[in-house]
Amino acid sequence: MKVLVTGGAGFIGSHLVDALLARGDEVTVLDCFDDAYDPRLKERNLHGSAATVVRADIRDLDAVLPLMQAADGVVHLAARAGVRESLADPLLYESVNVRGTAVVLEAARQSAETRGRAVPVVFASSSSVYGARGPGRFTEDSGADSPVSPYAATKRCGELLAHAAWAGAAVPVTCLRFFTVYGPRQRPAMAIARFFELAQNGDPLPIFGDGSAIRDFTFVSDAVSAVLASLDQPDGFRVLNIGSDAPVRLLDLVAAIGEISGQPLKLAHLPVQNGDVPRTHADISRARAALGWAPQISLQEGLRRYFAWSQAGAR
């Protein structure tokens, strides 16, 4: 299978590229190596990879269309990620995440028209679309129309554009709502990467609020296996939660990081940040049924793998 991966140089994308190549797929990466974090890390992510790498912007239809025409499927991961950063630059998020997704979907529509067969799309959505919720698991049908950050709003817009592409032009799209993905190569600003780094340096770990916030974490290989299953079994338009269904309190996460890193931790309590939500908890029954998918890596195991990777000096 020939697969186009937008954002394939990034954290999740580079793991996906490795997995696709390992099973014998032909992979083209479209990535602009943006400066959201050090682009050299993205170059390192793909170092020695057999994927074809095209440096281009997803907002450029002329660049995306020929790549789409050569593909049997596309995984659309390219985006500006990060909730807090989106509050500082909502227009950039709107441009890359909304316009960029519209261009990818339009390229899929035009390719299907030219070739007479659909190009299945897998779109990286986010648990942030659920906004601030009370207790209980988040189900895909429970509404997602009260985002609390520009990032979340752009991901919801992407889902709506995807629905329109399916309804109006029969572009099959699976929207995967990823719940905080972590693992080796993760974006340096993400909590687990930062916490391990600060712990190693003996610096205080920032805890926003009282530490009772709850997060459902997904190890990157579990996110990748969900993408592969979605690509292999397209089925019209669908939205699927991808998480662990085993959420943890922030303070328990920090304690586990202290234990694994073997460092005594200092905590710095700070006010809750705008855009943060108090809890996330994935109901993953729909993904289990639709894809035959299930998460395999516990948080303890995932944190151990992350720590081993960071100790090996890979970053």
Ligand SMILES: NC(=O)c1ccc[n+]([C@@H]2O[C@H](COP(=O)([O-])OP(=O)(O)OC[C@H]3O[C@@H](n4cnc5c(N)ncnc54)[C@H](O)[C@@H]3O)[C@@H](O)[C@H]2O)c1
């Ligand atoms: N990591 C998570 O916890 C998480 C959770 C939910 C959803 N997601 C989504 O998954 C996707 C991948 O996230 P990630 O954590 O790997 O982020 P990442 O920043 O590591 O990867 C994104 C990639 O997209 C590229 N990119 C950005 N703008 C581009 C543009 N205009 N044209 C071409 N390429 C562009 C970047 O250079 C980067 O390589 C994103 O869509 C993100 O919103 C991630």
